[in-house]
Amino acid sequence: MSSQERELNVEITPLFIDSFAKTFISRRDCYPWQQADGSYISVHKPLTADLLQRHFKGSITLGAYALNSASMAQWICLDADDETQWDQLGELADTLQAQSIQSYREPSRRGGHLWLFTPPLPGIFARRFAKQLITENNVPQVELYPKQDELTTGLGSLVRLPLGVHRKSGQVYPFVNRDGVPISSHPTGDTRTLLHEQMAIFADPSRVPLPFIMRVLARVPPDPLPLPKLTPEFRTTHATDGLPLSERLKSQISVLEFVSHYVQLDDRNLGYCPFHDDQIRSFGVHPDQNYWHCFAGCGGGSIIDFWMKWRERNGQDSSFKATVTELRQMLL
Ligand SMILES: [Zn+2]
Structure with missing residues (x-):
């Protein structure tokens, strides 16, 4: 779907927008705004419903900070740079699915994002959990968001808010299943249906249960202690x-x-x-x-x-x- 089609077709109710935003957006006191070259600037103004509406209509593109002001995360995003890494993330998604853990594939220009939604977790634990998954599943090259254990200065890392237009490619990249087909309960639906369907899914996504997270965290080896110097x-x-x-x-x-x-x-x-x-x-x-x-x-x-x-x-x-x-x- 191109941004133009969306501009013509889409009216999104405030309830949808608000629920979707709560899933991805950790703070509303500021927001990242994607520029034409794909980079972001941080706007230190409240993120309004109108701005979100414009994101889904395609006239602007927003990002989502990974941590809130208290350094809590509610999602993990694994970023694959190329097709090889994307295939590896697909395998990770399959492995998790076999354990009844739902993750969500969002392809991009090349590679893509694999999203895991969690109960609210301190950033340090979200990252430890994700790093352990990455290690156990041999995908060490993928980038992990959040990038900080906690915020000391600044706003921390961010990811493009899904279902918007990538400013550089002009494309929208919906979430897909393992066969690359956009996820929806109406797979043959038109643009409006697809966007609405996906917004509804992510208004209340499947979250990784805390017991699973605790089991993975229990497998994290303690930090190696410093080696003594030869004296x-x-x-x-x-x-x-x-x-x-x-x-x-x-x-x-x-x-x-x-x-x-x-x-x-x-x-x-x-x-x-x-x-x-x-x-x-x-x-x-x-x-x-x-x-x-x-x-x-x-x-x-x-x-x-x-x-x-x-x-x-x-x-x-x-x-x-x-x-x-x-x-x-x-x-x-
Ligand atoms: Zn002893």
Whole structure:
């Protein structure tokens, strides 16, 4: 459909506009306005029903900020730049659909947007949830909106408000199903019907249930902790010629110095165990024998044992081989 056809045909009721706007628009105190070159300027004036009406009629095109003034999100938009990424997003949509999670495909000039609507979420959790989906489904190249965990300055990221005219291409890109057919309960409807149908769908879109979001968030590995810098005090003075790598690590590296970068130890070398919910400083290092121990049952041993447990805790590969390899890169 071209913008001209829409201009002639469409009358949209305020109720439709208001419901649709509530789905996509996070704030009404300002709005992004798309220019002829496709860029946006921020207009610091209230977003009125009349401006929205003009968006759907095609005479102007608005954007939608991803976060409200309290840094809350109610949608996630994944942006594919090209056909390859768009196909990958299609696969993600299928994967979600198989778990009864509805996402919405909005193709564009090339690539397109995949939308997920959520209950109101702090931006940081919306992004963590989306990043985990992206990671698990191997689509790391797609762009994720919101782009900020929270707003510190400015208005944050924005996406073109759907069902408007792309100022650069002059086209409108309706939402489509997996076969590329515009979604509607009347698939053969005329322009007016299609726009109305889609506005009705997005006045009350299917939202990702909170339990699903919580399950995905539970799979997010904790942020990796900073690696210690190699400092001379890690080195003991033991002779290690001819020993295998693991024995060299055990002999050359001071467990006390290494562990001190991760566990705060008191002057008796005791601290809160990083491997269980410790209230009583069950964790200790014995510098003379160069080993650590947890009295609450987490075990103990060499630097390798410590780092295996640390990697396991962080959701990383905790095999002996991966652990020794990393320690060698860090320390030797
Ligand atoms: Zn412990």
